[in-house]
Amino acid sequence: MSTGNLSRLDPEEVAKAVTDFINTTIMARSRPVRPDDDLELAGLDSMALLKVLLFIEARYGFWMPDEDLVAENIRTARAFAAYICRRSA
Amino acid sequence: MSTTPVRRLPLRGADLVLVAMQALWKREGVSNNTLMIVQCDGPLDPARIARALERFLGVCPWPAARLRRPFPWGPLHWAARARGPLAAPLVRHRHLSAPEALHVELEAELNTAIDPRREPPLHFSILDSVSEATGPQSALVVTWFHPLMDPRGGQNLLAHLAHLDETDGRAPWGGAPPAFATDPDPRPLKTRGRLGRQSQRYMRALVPVSPVSPGTGLMNPGRVRFMQASFVGDDHGIGGVRTTREVCWRLALVGRTMADLWRRRGLPDLPFLVPVSVDLRPKGELGATFGNVLAFHFARFKPSETTDMATLTRILRDQMTDALRDGQIDASAVAMEFLKYRPLSLMLRDLPGTATRETFSFNFADLGDVPPALDKLFGRRVVNAYHAPSVLPRPGVGVFFNRCGIKNNLVVSWVEGAMNEEEVTRIVEGVREGMRWRPAR
Numbered sequence: 001m002s003t004g005n006l007s008r009l010d011p012e013e014v015a016k017a018v019t020d021f022i023n024t025t026i027m028a029r030s031r032p033v034r035p036d037d038d039l040e041l042a043g044l045d046s047m048a049l050l051k052v053l054l055f056i057e058a059r060y061g062f063w064m065p066d067e068d069l070v071a072e073n074i075r076t077a078r079a080f081a082a083y084i085c086r087r088s089a
Numbered sequence: 090m091s092t093t094p095v096r097r098l099p100l101r102g103a104d105l106v107l108v109a110m111q112a113l114w115k116r117e118g119v120s121n122n123t124l125m126i127v128q129c130d131g132p133l134d135p136a137r138i139a140r141a142l143e144r145f146l147g148v149c150p151w152p153a154a155r156l157r158r159p160f161p162w163g164p165l166h167w168a169a170r171a172r173g174p175l176a177a178p179l180v181r182h183r184h185l186s187a188p189e190a191l192h193v194e195l196e197a198e199l200n201t202a203i204d205p206r207r208e209p210p211l212h213f214s215i216l217d218s219v220s221e222a223t224g225p226q227s228a229l230v231v232t233w234f235h236p237l238m239d240p241r242g243g244q245n246l247l248a249h250l251a252h253l254d255e256t257d258g259r260a261p262w263g264g265a266p267p268a269f270a271t272d273p274d275p276r277p278l279k280t281r282g283r284l285g286r287q288s289q290r291y292m293r294a295l296v297p298v299s300p301v302s303p304g305t306g307l308m309n310p311g312r313v314r315f316m317q318a319s320f321v322g323d324d325h326g327i328g329g330v331r332t333t334r335e336v337c338w339r340l341a342l343v344g345r346t347m348a349d350l351w352r353r354r355g356l357p358d359l360p361f362l363v364p365v366s367v368d369l370r371p372k373g374e375l376g377a378t379f380g381n382v383l384a385f386h387f388a389r390f391k392p393s394e395t396t397d398m399a400t401l402t403r404i405l406r407d408q409m410t411d412a413l414r415d416g417q418i419d420a421s422a423v424a425m426e427f428l429k430y431r432p433l434s435l436m437l438r439d440l441p442g443t444a445t446r447e448t449f450s451f452n453f454a455d456l457g458d459v460p461p462a463l464d465k466l467f468g469r470r471v472v473n474a475y476h477a478p479s480v481l482p483r484p485g486v487g488v489f490f491n492r493c494g495i496k497n498n499l500v501v502s503w504v505e506g507a508m509n510e511e512e513v514t515r516i517v518e519g520v521r522e523g524m525r526w527r528p529a530r
Contacts, residue, residue: 031373043372045457046336047418050410066403 009060009088015081021055022048022077035078052080060084098151098167098270102425103366103381104236108165109428109436113446114481117310120202123235123478124195125243126228126317129469133215133227135182137467140257141250142177142213148261149269151237151379152178152246156205164429167210167237167379178209185218191228192317199313199479199502203234210234229466239381240456240476240491241368246378248462271369271377274426281423284416288424291417292439295387299442300362300450303350304485304507311505313479316513319496320526333524336455337405340365340388341398343453343488346519348392350512356392361450363388365409367418375460384422386412398523452480452487452502459493475500482507488516496529 015035022039023032026048033042044052052074057063064073064083073083100108111121146153150169153176157168169175185191194216203210211233219225231243238246249269253261274281304310326332333339344361351358365386370376386409394401412418428436437443459474475498480487485507489500499520501513521528 026372028371028374028376031371033373045372046334047367047409047413048372050406050413054410054414066406 009085011078011081011085014060014084015078017059018052018055018077018080018084022052025055026051033077035081036076038075039077040075049074056080056084060088062087094170096150096169097157098154098169098379099429100156100165100167100236101271101273101380102422102428103239103383103385105165105428105436106425107236107381109433110448110481112433113437113443113448114310117482118202119310119481120200120313120479121235122199122201122203122232123240123243123476124198125231125240125247125474125476126195127230127247127463127466127474128472129227129229129466130223130472131227131469132217132225133229133467133469135180135215137254138213138215138229138250139177139180141253141467142180144253144257144261145246145250146175146177148266149378150175151269152211153209154205155207156210156234156236176209179212181212181214183214183216185216188218188220188226191216191218195230195477196312196314198230198232199315199477203232205234205237210237226472227469235478236381238379239366239368239383240454240478241370241376242378242380242382243476244460244463244474245375247466248375248460249378251462251466254467267375269378270380271382274423276423281426284420284423285427288417288420289439291415291420292387292424296360296362296389298359299445299447300484301356301359302447302450302484302486302507303354303512304481304483304504305356305447307482307485307504307506309506310482310485313502313504314510314513315477315500315502316510316517317475317477317498317500318517318521319473319475319498319529320521320524321495321497321529322524322526325525332402335402335406336365337409338398338402339455339490340405340453341390341395341401342520342523343451343516344390344392344401345395345398345523346488346516347451348395349515349519351392353512358391358393360389360391363451363453364449366454369422375462384418384425386418386421446483448481449484451484452478452489454487454489456489456491459491473498478502480504486513486516488520497524497526 019035053064151167154167154169158165214230216228324331324334365388367384369382388405440448463471473496474493475491477500480502482504486503491498501516
């Protein structure tokens with residue numbers, strides 16, 4: 001799986017990739033989330049969160065450690081994207 | 090001979106496991122009932138519920154179906170004739186002498202096993218009572234044969250009935266009824282076969298020895314009982330993440346209370362084997378109603394590992410992550426589908442302790458939030474809703490979480506002989522303390 005050029009990650013593109021992943025593998029087709037939607041309110045549970053972490057690992061090549069699993073980094077797809085870009089800079 | 094066409098809904102994956110688990114206890118005639126209890130802020134009208142149910146049967150026959158297996162061999166399925174001859178499930182109505190009588194009624198419901206070959210697989214009860222504090226109120230109880238649907242399915246059924254009640258006289262669901270059951274896995278047989286074999290290998294390697302449970306050695310199981318308590322209190326954690334809502338944290342907490350039981354009984358420090366159900370419905374909408382739309386993850390940890398909750402939570406999370414990464418959770422769902430080709434007696438042979446009926450150490454589930462679609466029901470506000478399933482004599486105990494509004498419900502089901510009330514009370518108190526919850530009024 002491609003890890004892309006991590007030093008040139010575009011936050012918008014990453015947010016779109018995370019959002020697309022959530023919408024295609026976790027959400028019902030009729031209830032897609034947007035990049036700024038609260039993922040817990042959208043219905044993502046512990047198992048769904050792990051799926052997102054595995055997606056990040058496969059796509060961007062690193063595992064989010066437990067200490068980074070704070071609301072600031074995981075509340076929305078855009079928050080995930082910001083974290084991914086910071087980690088990859 | 091009737092020429093009325095028969096509709097069939099095959100039992101799928103987890104439905105078959107539930108049938109097979111009960112079959113292990115066929116001689117003892119144990120119940121496979123499960124309950125959903127919805128407490129409302131005033132009396133419910135049985136006629137409204139019966140009318141909604143009648144309308145529902147017009148689009149979906151499965152609440153009135155019978156369990157069938159073609160002779161001499163064939164897949165287990167729900168069979169229902171076309172709408173005309175269908176007899177609607179019962180809607181019973183009783184007035185209780187006092188609110189305290191409700192629990193007695195509920196335990197009786199749990200123990201009166203539904204025989205889905207001869208009667209509808211579910212029925213409703215409206216149990217009215219009057220208390221000085223709250224005035225007249227009703228509990229709507231749905232009792233069903235567990236392989237028909239899972240707890241989320243039970244909630245969905247009620248949500249659909251509530252919708253039909255609200256749209257009385259108009260076309261429900263905007264004229265397009267939702268899918269009430271899931272479609273079969275579209276992947277080719279070759280792919281599913283590979284995944285099924287992968288899961289089989291995994292299951293056989295998972296735990297080398299039979300697990301121990303509170304029901305170990307129990308030869309004459311008693312009645313199924315349950316204790317329910319409602320609590321309030323926010324989930325808490327680090328950095329704004331509600332750690333105490335995470336399924337692994339809750340399992341670790343329940344594991345700690347079980348380890349205490351193990352210590353008191355002097356049970357060996359063998360690994361717990363605990364099935365953790367994974368809802369396969371897409372998020373954001375109700376999803377399927379009928380069928381247990383579940384896959385399973387199998388958590389393993391020793392009682393002695395429960396002293397450090399943070400470390401145990403991380404271990405359990407790592408196990409779950411590995412299972413996801415290796416595709417074992419998906420494979421478990423696929424493997425269960427193949428059970429339809431096996432006779433009941435052989436369905437569970439990949440579990441380590443089936444020969445001795447020692448399948449798991451205890452049951453555990455977090456059923457999450459009751460959906461907003463159940464805020465109101467048949468003209469009444471829902472005050473609380475929870476799920477009480479029966480458990481088998483082994484393991485003999487199960488701990489179940491759910492949340493309705495601000496109320497966190499904890500239900501511990503057990504079998505008399507495997508556990509006693511004092512031990513169950515200790516589990517409830519241990520969980521309450523660990524969650525930092527306060528009793529709800």
